[in-house]
Amino acid sequence: MNIIVCIKQVPDSTQVKVDPKTGTLIRAGVPSILNPYDHFALEKALEIKAKTGAKVTVLSMGPAQATAVLRLALALGADEGVLLSDRAFAGSDTWATSYALATAVKKIGQYDLILCGQMAIDGDTAQTGPGIAFHLGIPQITFCESIDANGSQVVVKKLIEGGHQILEADLPVLVTMTMPHDYVAKYPSFMAAHKAQDKATYTWTAADIGADPHKLGLEGSPTRVDRIFPPPARQKGEMFSGSAVELADKFVEILKKESVIK
Numbered sequence: 001m002n003i004i005v006c007i008k009q010v011p012d013s014t015q016v017k018v019d020p021k022t023g024t025l026i027r028a029g030v031p032s033i034l035n036p037y038d039h040f041a042l043e044k045a046l047e048i049k050a051k052t053g054a055k056v057t058v059l060s061m062g063p064a065q066a067t068a069v070l071r072l073a074l075a076l077g078a079d080e081g082v083l084l085s086d087r088a089f090a091g092s093d094t095w096a097t098s099y100a101l102a103t104a105v106k107k108i109g110q111y112d113l114i115l116c117g118q119m120a121i122d123g124d125t126a127q128t129g130p131g132i133a134f135h136l137g138i139p140q141i142t143f144c145e146s147i148d149a150n151g152s153q154v155v156v157k158k159l160i161e162g163g164h165q166i167l168e169a170d171l172p173v174l175v176t177m178t179m180p181h182d183y184v185a186k187y188p189s190f191m192a193a194h195k196a197q198d199k200a201t202y203t204w205t206a207a208d209i210g211a212d213p214h215k216l217g218l219e220g221s222p223t224r225v226d227r228i229f230p231p232p233a234r235q236k237g238e239m240f241s242g243s244a245v246e247l248a249d250k251f252v253e254i255l256k257k258e259s260v261i262k
């Protein structure tokens, strides 16, 4: 069984800010991490590997420094890493990104299960996983909190409003994973990281995967981002105390003052 986990390097969201003048993210000096949803998806893939002997390949698209998340994944137990890195990919929106990742999956060739995070904590769109499934023409199940697989099927717990569904699907399938609220990511030991240095990583360009250059970068991206801005800070609330009648009177007085009622 062959599992491909799509992993993205993201800025640590607790430290990133938006430049109010340019509307762009201030990434300078902000440490990068493995997207937490992808970390969880990778751990699930490694659990399936431990049970079935599956091969786990991690796939990422990003600049050269994204190799760091591949190395982390290999130290955690993945078998091979592939980085898509090329100027041709720059400026890709989720449509072009999912095309590039799906084209790389086709080049990897053998895949039964593709795991993605539910979303990346910087882009936050949750579109890339479904986009990859579309480009590959395979079924998808999104927003899953747990997964089990044998050589021919997966069984997942998919969260829905007010509950969950247990779903079975034949392979090949793409599943996006969300994390339980109490999830704590595992990190490799120094020895595991050292041993993983011999594992193979490949860096592929757009030409290496045979991607159509018109479907990549800004040219291949139908989305246009007009503006990114932090939401305006909320005004401090005012607290009132008194009896129910006093509070109701106060409420009516404020509504009149704000011309909500006459």
Ligand SMILES: Cc1cc2nc3c(=O)[nH]c(=O)nc-3n(C[C@H](O)[C@H](O)[C@H](O)COP(=O)(O)OP(=O)(O)OC[C@H]3O[C@@H](n4cnc5c(N)ncnc54)[C@H](O)[C@@H]3O)c2cc1C
Binding pocket: 006, 007, 008, 035, 037, 038, 059, 060, 061, 062, 090, 091, 092, 093, 094, 095, 097, 098, 101, 115, 116, 117, 118, 119, 120, 121, 122, 123, 124, 125, 126, 127, 128, 129, 221, 223, 224, 225
């Ligand atoms: C118009 C436009 C222009 C953009 N230009 C740039 C740009 O110039 N430079 C830039 O860095 N970004 C750019 N982006 C952002 C880029 O599109 C997103 O980073 C990317 O498409 C992933 O989307 P997301 O972050 O919303 O991921 P989501 O869809 O929320 O991610 C879901 C899952 O998909 C997988 N995934 C997502 N991205 C990757 C990846 N790169 N590699 C492997 N797996 C992945 C992961 O498993 C992840 O958990 C641009 C976006 C838009 C809309």
